[in-house]
Amino acid sequence: MSKLTDIFKNFKAHPATQDGIFSEDEVRLANRNSGILLETLKHDITPTGLHYLLIHFDVPSIDTHSHRLDFAKGFDNPYSLSINDIQALPQQTLPVTLECAGNGRSGLSPRTHSMPWGYEAVSTSEWTGTPLAPLIERAQPKSDTVEFSFIGADRGFDKGVEHTFGRSLTVEQIASLNVLLVHTMNGQPLLPQHGAPLRIIVPGWYGMASVKWLTTIDALNTPYQGFQQVRTYRYRDHKDDAGYPVTSIRVKSLISPPGIPDWVTRLRHVSAGPVNMIGRAWSGSGASIANVEFYNGKDWQPTTLTPPKGQFGWTQWTTEWNATPGEHVLSCRATDAHGETQPLEPRWDASGFGNNAVQKMPVYVDKPHT
Numbered sequence: 001m002s003k004l005t006d007i008f009k010n011f012k013a014h015p016a017t018q019d020g021i022f023s024e025d026e027v028r029l030a031n032r033n034s035g036i037l038l039e040t041l042k043h044d045i046t047p048t049g050l051h052y053l054l055i056h057f058d059v060p061s062i063d064t065h066s067h068r069l070d071f072a073k074g075f076d077n078p079y080s081l082s083i084n085d086i087q088a089l090p091q092q093t094l095p096v097t098l099e100c101a102g103n104g105r106s107g108l109s110p111r112t113h114s115m116p117w118g119y120e121a122v123s124t125s126e127w128t129g130t131p132l133a134p135l136i137e138r139a140q141p142k143s144d145t146v147e148f149s150f151i152g153a154d155r156g157f158d159k160g161v162e163h164t165f166g167r168s169l170t171v172e173q174i175a176s177l178n179v180l181l182v183h184t185m186n187g188q189p190l191l192p193q194h195g196a197p198l199r200i201i202v203p204g205w206y207g208m209a210s211v212k213w214l215t216t217i218d219a220l221n222t223p224y225q226g227f228q229q230v231r232t233y234r235y236r237d238h239k240d241d242a243g244y245p246v247t248s249i250r251v252k253s254l255i256s257p258p259g260i261p262d263w264v265t266r267l268r269h270v271s272a273g274p275v276n277m278i279g280r281a282w283s284g285s286g287a288s289i290a291n292v293e294f295y296n297g298k299d300w301q302p303t304t305l306t307p308p309k310g311q312f313g314w315t316q317w318t319t320e321w322n323a324t325p326g327e328h329v330l331s332c333r334a335t336d337a338h339g340e341t342q343p344l345e346p347r348w349d350a351s352g353f354g355n356n357a358v359q360k361m362p363v364y365v366d367k368p369h370t
């Protein structure tokens with residue numbers, strides 16, 4: 001009884017966590033919010049059912065045919081659109097790599113009590129919809145507008161605060177980011193868990209900006225104060241730090257695991273000899289990937305890059321690794337065209353946001369079979 005009251009009324013702090021030991025709450029979240037299977041990093045486009053998921057509250061059931069998007073407050077010409085109306089507008093398909101801002105949280109010590117991501121909260125889809133900026137223009141935002149808010153249909157509690165999931169973007173961000181109003185993912189109508197029937201995709205930004213189950217857009221003359229905008233998704237040294245907002249995706253790369261795994265531990269078993277290594281690299285700053293190095297346990301070696309599908313999709317890297325018998329910890333490190341590179345160790349963030357430290361993949365290499 002008192003625990004329930006605390007959750008809803010008297011939230012003080014997240015419970016302490018213990019490195020490597022996950023609480024029942026965390027396991028429950030992990031079962032709902034699945035990550036990609038790292039072997040699917042081989043695909044340019046993540047197969048739809050394997051795209052990672054992050055759902056704060058419940059997946060709302062929305063009737064596609066009667067659903068409407070309202071351009072509601074703060075416009076001189078408020079109006080609303082059905083999904084059919086949106087599909088009749090000029091359509092664009094963009095491959096976009098989305099990553100959850102909390103990806104890599106488990107790599108921090110102490111980690112915050114939340115979704116315990118390892119490396120797997122990243123995926124790439126081809127999103128189809130219509131550019132958002134002209135639709136906002138058509139609604140004629142009032143001249144004192146500073147931000148637009150994007151409100152979803154899902155509602156719940158966090159830190160004792162009841163709220164509807166919502167985010168905002170400034171007038172300048174709407175003008176410079178290629179925000180897409182999306183109804184289709186990899187050629188199929190959006191699945192319920194990915195925001196059906198309508199979401200936005202904010203290319204290059206961490207996933208929290210890409211509001212799912214979108215119902216309402218308002219024009220605001222003061223900055224949006226919604227919980228998901230001001231109470232979370234901020235880089236902070238400690239919980240009372242005001243911090244600064246999480247925005248574009250930091251440069252990062254991953255390895256598609258070589259060899260075969262052990263069922264429970266996922267540790268890799270590789271046979272000695274040449275191994276074709278493959279992985280992905282991405283950066284949200286609008287910069288392309290300039291370089292990816294592969295660490296074979298002893299040395300950093302160069303890799304070959306295959307340019308991405310479109311400006312916002314991930315880049316494939318490949319290299320041949322001459323695997324020698326023994327235990328090795330493999331890594332890869334990407335650098336983008338702005339010169340940003342991945343740190344070898346996680347940088348601290350109180351909520352575990354933006355951890356783009358290099359992946360560490362232990363492998364056991366066996367003698368070649370004779």
Ligand SMILES: Nc1nc2c(c(=O)[nH]1)N[C@H]1C(S)=C(S)[C@@H](COP(=O)(O)O)O[C@H]1N2
Binds near residue numbers: 053100
């Ligand atoms: N309405 C709504 N939109 C949302 C969320 C949510 O919980 N509710 N989660 C956000 C977060 S944190 C991420 S990382 C992405 C995940 O999108 P996906 O589940 O389609 O991969 O959706 C974002 N949009």
Ligand SMILES: [Mo]
Binds near residue numbers: 054
């Ligand atoms: Mo996220």
